[in-house]
Amino acid sequence: MHIPDGFIDIPTSASFGLLAVAGTAVALKKARTELDDRTAPMAGLTAVFIFAVQMLNFPVAAGTSGHLLGGALATVLVGPYAASLAVTVVLGVQALLFADGGLSALGLNIFNLSIIAVLVSHLVFVFAKKVMPKNRGSIPIAAAIAALISVPISASAFALQYAVGGTGTAPASTVFAAMFSTHILIGIGEALITMVTVSAIISTRSDLVYGWRQERVTLEVKKV
Amino acid sequence: MSENQSSLKKFYFGFFIAAAFLAGGVSYYASSHPDGLEKVAEDKGFLETAKDSAVANSPLADYGVAGLDNERLSVGLSGLIGVAITALVGVLLFNLLKKKS
Numbered sequence: 001m002h003i004p005d006g007f008i009d010i011p012t013s014a015s016f017g018l019l020a021v022a023g024t025a026v027a028l029k030k031a032r033t034e035l036d037d038r039t040a041p042m043a044g045l046t047a048v049f050i051f052a053v054q055m056l057n058f059p060v061a062a063g064t065s066g067h068l069l070g071g072a073l074a075t076v077l078v079g080p081y082a083a084s085l086a087v088t089v090v091l092g093v094q095a096l097l098f099a100d101g102g103l104s105a106l107g108l109n110i111f112n113l114s115i116i117a118v119l120v121s122h123l124v125f126v127f128a129k130k131v132m133p134k135n136r137g138s139i140p141i142a143a144a145i146a147a148l149i150s151v152p153i154s155a156s157a158f159a160l161q162y163a164v165g166g167t168g169t170a171p172a173s174t175v176f177a178a179m180f181s182t183h184i185l186i187g188i189g190e191a192l193i194t195m196v197t198v199s200a201i202i203s204t205r206s207d208l209v210y211g212w213r214q215e216r217v218t219l220e221v222k223k224v
Numbered sequence: 225m226s227e228n229q230s231s232l233k234k235f236y237f238g239f240f241i242a243a244a245f246l247a248g249g250v251s252y253y254a255s256s257h258p259d260g261l262e263k264v265a266e267d268k269g270f271l272e273t274a275k276d277s278a279v280a281n282s283p284l285a286d287y288g289v290a291g292l293d294n295e296r297l298s299v300g301l302s303g304l305i306g307v308a309i310t311a312l313v314g315v316l317l318f319n320l321l322k323k324k325s
Contacts, residue, residue, distance in 0.1 A: 001259060001260060001261045002259075002261070003261065004274040004275065004277065005274065005275040005276070005277055005278075006273045006274045006275035007265065007270065007273055007274060028321065031318075031321050032321055032322070032323060033323075035318055035321050035322035035323065036322055036323050037322065038232065039322070040315075040318040040319055040321070040322040041236050041315065041318070042236075043314065043318040044311060044314030044315040044317070044318045044319075045236060045239045045240055045243070045311075045314070046314075047310050047311075047313075047314040048240060048243045048307055048310045048311045048314060049239065049242070049243045049246075051243070051247065051306050051307060051310040052242075052243040052244070052246040052247035052251075052303065052306075052307055053243075053246060055246070055247055055251040055254060055287060055299075055303055055306075056246060056250060056251060056253075056254045057254040057255040057256070057257070057259060058254075058255055059255045059257060060260070063257050063258070063263065064257055064258065064259070064260060064263040065254075065255035065256075065257040065258065065259050065260075066259055066260050067254075067259060082318065082321075085317065085318075085321075086314065089310060089313050089314050089317060090310060092313070093306060093309055093310050093313065094306075095277070095279075096279060096282075097279070097282055097284045097306070097309065098282065098284050098285060098286065098287055098302070098306065099276075099277040099279050099280045099282055099284075099285040099286060100286070100287070101277075102274075102275070102277050103277055103278050103279065155260065155261075158261065166270065167270070167273040168265070168268065168269060168270025168273050169269065169270070170268035170269055170270055174268055175264065175268055175270075178264040178267060178268060179260070179261070179264050182260040182263065182264055183260050185260075186259075186260050201239075204235060205231075205232075205235050208235065
């Protein structure tokens with residue numbers, strides 16, 4: 001879902017660029033609380049893993065493919081602030097070296113994928129954990145739900161950008177409906193990949209999964 | 225503690241190898257259909273408003289290595305280069321940010 005240059009006009013792209021800078025500045029400041037000797041390498045590796053899996057487009061419907069966005073996966077593995085930075089690193093490498101996503105559109109893409117997708121994932125994940133049994137098995141499922149919801153919402157953020165500054169002639173409502181419905185399907189793929197990855201990591205090194213570590217800390221405090 | 229450290233390193237290494245394997249090997253089998261946004265742009269008639277990126281001539285543009293004709297090699301190698309660069313940038317950034325122990 002990388003927006004190329006040209007889809008959205010320059011004033012709108014620049015405005016979202018400013019929002020992206022502001023969001024990244026907050027993430028840079030707050031990520032310090034999530035990162036230590038063990039989690040800093042994990043955050044870097046999460047970026048690497050997302051870059052790799054974003055290359056793996058899977059078919060979703062006739063003539064359409066999708067790929068992992070990674071916002072939910074990163075949020076669960078390293079926490080929302082480091083997650084946002086990890087996705088931004090991926091988007092930067094892709095836009096600068098692989099011509100994937102436009103340069104003037106980088107702010108739009110950071111807004112949709114590093115900020116909106118991560119924020120939605122975080123909120124849904126925290127809520128899902130609250131209503132589910134407090135055990136390790138709930139984490140991959142909560143992660144999958146967060147992934148599933150984050151993708152169409154992130155796609156809707158594009159529709160919003162299109163409504164404000166789209167250069168095409170199609171009505172914004174049509175673009176919104178098409179983006180939302182297509183990305184529900186892609187969200188299912190996102191949910192599956194996120195669930196499998198989180199399951200695999202939590203079963204080998206549960207201490208490296210931020211979303212579970214937080215839970216364990218709370219449970220231990222309650223026991224005391 | 226040292227045993228924990230070595231198992232930690234093993235895990236990091238495994239995670240990295242998994243990513244390298246996906247980007248370097250599996251990526252060749254990825255679907256080449258347009259992604260969700262591209263398909264919507266095509267269907268709703270605004271695909272032609274896209275402009276070439278300023279780095280469209282990058283030697284790695286569109287996940288291939290310029291001059292490599294073998295498709296499998298080209299996409300795989302571009303993936304491995306991407307993995308290496310992302311790792312470099314990621315490790316540098318997150319190491320700078322982490323709390324000093």
